[in-house]
Amino acid sequence: MIGYVLxxxxxxxxxxxxxxxxxxxxxxxxxGGPFDLERPLDPLIMENINRAYNxxxxxxxxxxxxxxxxxxxxxxxSFTRRDFSVVDLFRTGLPVSIQLGSMALCIALVFGTLxxxxxxxxxxxxxxxxxVGTATLGITIPTFVIAPVLSLxxxxxxxxxxAGGWGGGQxxxxxxxxxxxxxxxxxxxxxxxxxATIEALRSNHVRTARAYGLxxxxxxxxxxxxxxxxxxxxxxxxxxxALLTGSVVVETIFGIPGIGRYFVQGxxxxxxxxxxxxxxxxxxxxxxxxxxxxxxxxxxxxxxxYD
Amino acid sequence: xxxxxxxxxKTGSEKPIVGRSLWKDALLRLRRNKAAVASACVLILVxxxxxxxxxxxxxxxxxxxxxxxxxxxxxxAYPREEAIIPAFERAMARTRLDxxxxxxxxxxxxVSISSEDPLDPRIVRYIDRSDxxxxxxxxxxxxxxxxGVLAADVHRVRFPFGTDANGRDLLARIFIGIRVSLxxxxxxxxxxxxxxxxxxxxxxxxxxxxxxxxxxIVDILYSLPFIFFVILLVVFFGxxxxxxxxxxxxxxxxxMARIVRGQTLTIKxxxxxxxxxxxxxxxxxxxxRHVIPNTLGPVIVFVTLLVPKAxxxxxxxxxxxxxxxxxxxxxxxxxxxxxxxxxxxxWLLIYPAVTLTAILFALNFLGDxxxxxxxxxxx
Numbered sequence: 051m052i053g054y055v056l057x058x059x060x061x062x063x064x065x066x067x068x069x070x071x072x073x074x075x076x077x078x079x080x081x082g083g084p085f086d087l088e089r090p091l092d093p094l095i096m097e098n099i100n101r102a103y104n105x106x107x108x109x110x111x112x113x114x115x116x117x118x119x120x121x122x123x124x125x126x127x128s129f130t131r132r133d134f135s136v137v138d139l140f141r142t143g144l145p146v147s148i149q150l151g152s153m154a155l156c157i158a159l160v161f162g163t164l165x166x167x168x169x170x171x172x173x174x175x176x177x178x179x180x181x182v183g184t185a186t187l188g189i190t191i192p193t194f195v196i197a198p199v200l201s202l203x204x205x206x207x208x209x210x211x212x213a214g215g216w217g218g219g220q221x222x223x224x225x226x227x228x229x230x231x232x233x234x235x236x237x238x239x240x241x242x243x244x245x246a247t248i249e250a251l252r253s254n255h256v257r258t259a260r261a262y263g264l265x266x267x268x269x270x271x272x273x274x275x276x277x278x279x280x281x282x283x284x285x286x287x288x289x290x291x292a293l294l295t296g297s298v299v300v301e302t303i304f305g306i307p308g309i310g311r312y313f314v315q316g317x318x319x320x321x322x323x324x325x326x327x328x329x330x331x332x333x334x335x336x337x338x339x340x341x342x343x344x345x346x347x348x349x350x351x352x353x354x355x356y357d
Numbered sequence: 358x359x360x361x362x363x364x365x366x367k368t369g370s371e372k373p374i375v376g377r378s379l380w381k382d383a384l385l386r387l388r389r390n391k392a393a394v395a396s397a398c399v400l401i402l403v404x405x406x407x408x409x410x411x412x413x414x415x416x417x418x419x420x421x422x423x424x425x426x427x428x429x430x431x432x433x434a435y436p437r438e439e440a441i442i443p444a445f446e447r448a449m450a451r452t453r454l455d456x457x458x459x460x461x462x463x464x465x466x467x468v469s470i471s472s473e474d475p476l477d478p479r480i481v482r483y484i485d486r487s488d489x490x491x492x493x494x495x496x497x498x499x500x501x502x503x504x505g506v507l508a509a510d511v512h513r514v515r516f517p518f519g520t521d522a523n524g525r526d527l528l529a530r531i532f533i534g535i536r537v538s539l540x541x542x543x544x545x546x547x548x549x550x551x552x553x554x555x556x557x558x559x560x561x562x563x564x565x566x567x568x569x570x571x572x573x574i575v576d577i578l579y580s581l582p583f584i585f586f587v588i589l590l591v592v593f594f595g596x597x598x599x600x601x602x603x604x605x606x607x608x609x610x611x612x613m614a615r616i617v618r619g620q621t622l623t624i625k626x627x628x629x630x631x632x633x634x635x636x637x638x639x640x641x642x643x644x645x646r647h648v649i650p651n652t653l654g655p656v657i658v659f660v661t662l663l664v665p666k667a668x669x670x671x672x673x674x675x676x677x678x679x680x681x682x683x684x685x686x687x688x689x690x691x692x693x694x695x696x697x698x699x700x701x702x703x704w705l706l707i708y709p710a711v712t713l714t715a716i717l718f719a720l721n722f723l724g725d726x727x728x729x730x731x732x733x734x735x736x
Contacts, residue, residue, distance in 0.1 A: 083592065087647065190665075190721050194672065194689070195713065195714060198692070198695065206699060215376035297675065318679075
């Protein structure tokens with residue numbers, strides 16, 4: 051198992067390398083630069099700035115420099131936020147995004163599997179219809195509608211919760227953004243769990259467990275749920291990576307200082323290092339969580355073995 | 358979603374009933390699905406609103422009414438009765454004339470005016486400049502031209518959905534937003550359809566090494582975080598309507614290519630394809646005549662689910678400020694504006710949000726209904 055993990059981690063390096071390469075040349079191909087202003091700077095100053103950021107060197111040289119720094123964990127200075135390095139920005143922003151994302155993930159996992167399993171066990175009852183109907187609703191309504199509507203209803207009209215802001219991470223400030231992140235995921239997970247549970251209830255090993263006379267809670271809680279959770283686990287890999295690296299919509303609407311906004315802001319401001327840094331961080335998260343999913347798979351499904 | 362291949366030839370021949378093609382059969386099944394029929398009706402209404410709404414709307418979508426900024430949604434006409442006299446007074450103050458009592462009679466405002474010097478007929482322009490009044494004129498001008506009555510029509514306008522932060526009619530903007538969003542959704546899906554079907558059918562039909570290489574390329578593209586690449590594309594090449602739908606189309610064709618390839622692999626082993634090959638029909642001819650038409654069932658289902666995806670992607674881009682350019686607008690952009698104005702102007706958020714949600718819902722239900730109708734094995 052450890053050998054497998056190590057091999058997978060080694061295999062992730064070329065993947066990240068390819069992504070970094072593509073992203074590097076794509077952002078450099080974009081017209082405009084980070085220091086283009088309405089009123090052009092004095093050519094002499096421009097030259098100095100370019101030299102300071104190594105922008106005067108040929109592109110391949112800059113690429114090699116970037117790769118060299120990246121290998122040492124240095125993501126470079128931010129071009130648009132002066133005096134901040136990209137690592138500084140992530141050091142303050144990433145914990146915020148991870149806090150929000152992990153809360154949303156836990157809530158989505160608990161409620162999603164519970165509701166999905168409940169709907170499957172009572173298939174074609176009113177519980178089932180309510181769950182399936184609500185799940186369709188949750189999947190269809192986009193985040194950028196849910197977020198402002200929640201903020202409007204609970205923040206502005208009712209005044210129960212702050213309509214936005216971070217407030218140093220107090221719980222009151224977290225509820226609405228976490229709810230926005232969690233609701234669509236609850237819907238998707240509930241739907242996945244429901245489908246998989248219905249299938250698992252019909253499978254041979256569950257029938258055998260029933261035939262042995264095992265109590266219902268063992269049949270459902272152990273044998274069915276273990277099989278039913280598999281599609282949820284494989285869905286969770288990329289989803290967890292996306293949730294933990296922050297959502298640009300939620301962070302923009304609720305004014306949260308996470309890292310979700312950095313990609314769009316960086317791309318718009320041609321902040322090359324910030325965009326590259328975001329790409330690297332997201333790629334690392336995706337690779338890591340895909341690995342976690344594969345390991346969980348091996349633990350949950352005895353048919354899967356990695357040697 | 359629709360991985361289960363539909364064996365079109367079989368579903369057609371198994372039915373002993375005469376004269377019912379697969380499509381008629383599917384249509385019948387679809388009509389029995391109430392949610393799908395209701396969704397289709399909603400979609401037709403919305404599409405009609407998008408096509409004809411901007412033409413019949415009394416306000417152009419980019420007309421600014423500076424005096425009706427953030428006017429709340431209401432069925433009553435503006436200006437309100439109690440607002441007429443103050444507004445008229447304000448407009449009259451610019452003329453620097455001595456004015457008498459202001460009298461409102463139906464939709465005409467009258468006031469007696471007097472001045473030291475002869476009245477200049479050009480003063481009516483001060484009144485006409487306001488959004489509230491039109492057709493200002495001087496009546497009953499005295500012989501010495503120093504006193505008279507100034508009359509103006511009250512210009513009544515209706516904003517059933519209110520106006521936005523710039524004083525533009527929200528209803529007209531929603532109409533144009535529907536048009537832009539639907540157009541981008543449909544065009545992007547069409548592009549994904551053409552690209553995906555051609556690519557997938559070619560890969561599946563040619564098979565072997567060509568298939569391998571082509572599908573590896575799809576796999577590689579698949580693993581890239583694509584929403585980011587849409588953003589990059591739009592950031593690089595500017596924010597034009599055409600580019601946005603091309604960017605979305607370019608990111609959405611991969612699933613289509615996979616589905617069509619899978620279908621093609623089963624279809625190419627059918628006897629009729631063999632017969633066509635024996636007759637010496639060219640590969641492209643077989644693809645066009647036999648393979649592609651037979652993949653259409655799952656493809657149609659997938660397209661109905663692709664349209665909401667494309668609309669969602671476009672709205673997300675607009676929401677991030679990367680969508681179409683002002684004053685043109687789309688539903689995502691309206692929602693974004695509404696979100697930043699929701700304190701005190703909640704209608705700016707509610708109406709576009711409801712419209713977008715209704716469209717997405719209808720498309721999803723219609724897609725589900727079509728899948729059930731075209732893929733009876735799935736039920």
